[in-house]
Amino acid sequence: MNNFNWQWWQYFLAIADQGSLSKAASILGVSQPTLSRQLLAMENQLSQTLFDRSTQGLELTTFGQGLLEECRLMQESALRLQRLADGQSQILSGRIRLSANEMIALYYLPNILPDFQDRYPQLKVEIEVNNKASNLDKRDADVAIRMFKPVQLDLIVKHLFDLPLNFYASQDYIEKHGCPQNSNEFLQHRLLGYDRDTQFEEGARRLGWNLKNESFMFRCDFMPLHLELAKQGGGIVGTHKSLCDRYGLVPIDVGIEIPPLPVFLVCHRDVQHNKRIRVMMDFLIERLEGALD
Amino acid sequence: MNNFNWQWWQYFLAIADQGSLSKAASILGVSQPTLSRQLLAMENQLSQTLFDRSTQGLELTTFGQGLLEECRLMQESALRLQRLADGQSQILSGRIRLSANEMIALYYLPNILPDFQDRYPQLKVEIEVNNKASNLDKRDADVAIRMFKPVQLDLIVKHLFDLPLNFYASQDYIEKHGCPQNSNEFLQHRLLGYDRDTQFEEGARRLGWNLKNESFMFRCDFMPLHLELAKQGGGIVGTHKSLCDRYGLVPIDVGIEIPPLPVFLVCHRDVQHNKRIRVMMDFLIERLEGALD
DNA sequence: TAATGGATATTCAAATATGAATAACTTTAA
């Protein structure tokens, strides 16, 4: 009776999402001809066409569209099952994926991760460096370091500490352009700002400032570049207090207090008891704060 | 990343439900060794045991139990997908499953089904004869004839007609035992009643009677037997008015009016536009009432 | 116009998964 292979729905969804047999096949870990034939078999059994083919790829028919939504629900179950299963794993080998933004990845993790690998040599560590919050539901990452508190209910969140922030410039810069003495002077200086990232804008608005991204002379969302620029005397950067010494930067005090940046450690509730994930989180709890020397 | 085959969950659920590789394999349409190996591969990938084996079969480990519930949700999606897909089918060949109780199956369907098969020779008709309501969610049947109005929201229900009921006995019986003239006399007679089926009991209670199953002299849930017994002069039967002529039964009027039995035609909302199902329902709407000659 | 790149479908040798048969075991029934 129930002769429909669930794997077919998995195939169907991958093809629909990718819009191409080749891409879907590569993600699914099968070859394009295999996927082509499986899809044909599926359509054959349904006596219905799921996708319109072209040399540009595949597009859902209206029939196929009618199945997509429920298929996504099925995928959610599948993902949840995988999390539930993996969540029980007490194996200390395999891979663990950590998500962090560029600043954490570049300035804090290198100090401590070698120790982790010494302690757990069987564990392969994969770091996803990304300003976007990666999807813990889909296990794009196992553990994430976030600078904001996630609201999603099925996530386990631990507040680690707060990163003090301030404005800094190099000694060179100050000698050349002088040190601003108040906020009006400050705004006339070469401020290193953001491009599409609105986090800073929003922070400023909460402090009652009208500081648009457009007001900055130099704009870039890749924060490490701000630091390097500031180091070369390129301008004033708002960044972590713990980094100024390393970069030979001096604080600029114009009576503006930047609220410190909270740091959270996050994992999915379903996998919180996974041993690999547990040891990674414990390690980060133990060592990350100390990495801010 | 997402290297888990959805088919494995299908296997997992079937094994959990059947409690045996052999049974599950037969249902899934694979061989027992195949299923045994697939399960092993699955457990291997999870590095966890899903079932404890014995020569009696397989039993879920606590780990496996933790996955069962979500797996059932996944199955619901799979079943819904299949209904949605099948629901669009405009093919007039294949099988169609009809669910009916014993009375309908035995006394009304034989009159009309041959015409259906003449009209749609490509369609194989399967009849599930069952007093229980078969599961339209799981497609145990495509179309069901029910004597009660289903409450489930995702079912399409059409009220066909009402079957008049009355009490009957054979001429022989009446000559031998006399015809009861009032309800007190009536209750002293040989009434043919039910065993575990409480539908009649409940109907009687709604009419203000205290008529327990235990009060009957002869008890059986298989209604056609009641009719045959009554025909042989075995007692008084409460049954369809339309059957009394065929069986040479005469009505017994003791001032008790049995409310007529409503007849509903039911299919799942998801498959209501399926052509096979459509023609079967149209046929039954057209012909079933006439079968009550 | 011709070349390129990206797409699906087909071919065919090779790897893989399958199932009949069987082994090994346990419970139940005789």
Next chain:
DNA sequence: TTAAAGTTATTCATATTTGAATATCCATTA
């Protein structure tokens, strides 16, 4: 105690599925 009937695991020849290579098509670009 033995036989029967049920279970899962293993073996091995077979059948199926797979993927590299290829054909073919179409849009884009030089």
